[in-house]
Amino acid sequence: MATIITIAQQKGGSGKTTFTAHVATELARRGHRVALLDVDPQGSLGRWFMTRYERTSGLKGDITFSTSSAWGVTFECSKYQDDYDFILIDTPPKIDSDLKPALRIADLVVVPVSASEVDLWATEGVLELAAREGKRPLVVLNRARAGTKLSGKIRAALSGLEADTVETVIGQRVAYAEALGQGQGACEYPGAKAASDEMTALTDEVLARLDR
Numbered sequence: 001m002a003t004i005i006t007i008a009q010q011k012g013g014s015g016k017t018t019f020t021a022h023v024a025t026e027l028a029r030r031g032h033r034v035a036l037l038d039v040d041p042q043g044s045l046g047r048w049f050m051t052r053y054e055r056t057s058g059l060k061g062d063i064t065f066s067t068s069s070a071w072g073v074t075f076e077c078s079k080y081q082d083d084y085d086f087i088l089i090d091t092p093p094k095i096d097s098d099l100k101p102a103l104r105i106a107d108l109v110v111v112p113v114s115a116s117e118v119d120l121w122a123t124e125g126v127l128e129l130a131a132r133e134g135k136r137p138l139v140v141l142n143r144a145r146a147g148t149k150l151s152g153k154i155r156a157a158l159s160g161l162e163a164d165t166v167e168t169v170i171g172q173r174v175a176y177a178e179a180l181g182q183g184q185g186a187c188e189y190p191g192a193k194a195a196s197d198e199m200t201a202l203t204d205e206v207l208a209r210l211d212r
């Protein structure tokens with residue numbers, strides 16, 4: 001049975017697709033079979049995947065991809081349940097009842113929050129919706145600048161939310177964006193040691209939370 005992780009946050013640009021692609025490649029590097037479902041009509045994850053697919057001539061079957069409607073995720077997941085270890089569902093930047101199936105089916109809901117107050121304010125909506133589906137999300141602080149007052153403040157504020165927060169803080173690193181543009185994950189991208197180490201630590205924490 002595949003473990004299902006849904007990545008959700010109504011604030012655009014918080015790092016949903018970034019988390020999905022980099023953690024997917026890290027899971028694949030560890031030998032897990034990973035299926036990606038893109039519910040976002042923007043299709044960023046699909047562009048990333050197609051770039052990846054072209055680079056590797058389709059030879060690397062470690063990660064598979066499909067798009068899905070918001071209401072169709074349950075059926076789409078059923079296709080992957082038996083043959084994959086993880087299904088990661090990337091969702092669009094809006095929170096409404098359409099998101100319910102993706103939250104309901106998740107073994108874990110991950111909520112990336114960029115290190116700004118505006119992003120923090122936007123987070124309550126998804127936490128409430130997740131709570132209604134009986135889920136306690138895992139919040140990931142993204143785009144943090146080490147040592148800045150703002151990052152420290154947001155990090156402290158996260159502890160007051162109805163969610164758990166990962167210890168690993170994701171820094172603002174150009175390697176994350178560059179690797180995505182090449183269809184790669186941080187763990188595969190040359191010279192991205194710091195980003196790769198962060199994704200290793202983050203993935204360890206996600207797996208620990210899932211008890212895997």
Ligand SMILES: Nc1ncnc2c1ncn2[C@@H]1O[C@H](COP(=O)(O)OP(=O)(O)OP(=O)(O)O)[C@@H](O)[C@H]1O
Binds near residue numbers: 170
């Ligand atoms: N930690 C980071 N360091 C540097 N760039 C980042 C980081 N996280 C995200 N980005 C960049 O910020 C932009 C938005 O990130 P991303 O697409 O992952 O957000 P999203 O939540 O999926 O957005 P949307 O809501 O539009 O789907 C992208 O260009 C991405 O490369």
Ligand SMILES: [Mg+2]
Binds near residue numbers: 016018040044
């Ligand atoms: Mg996205």
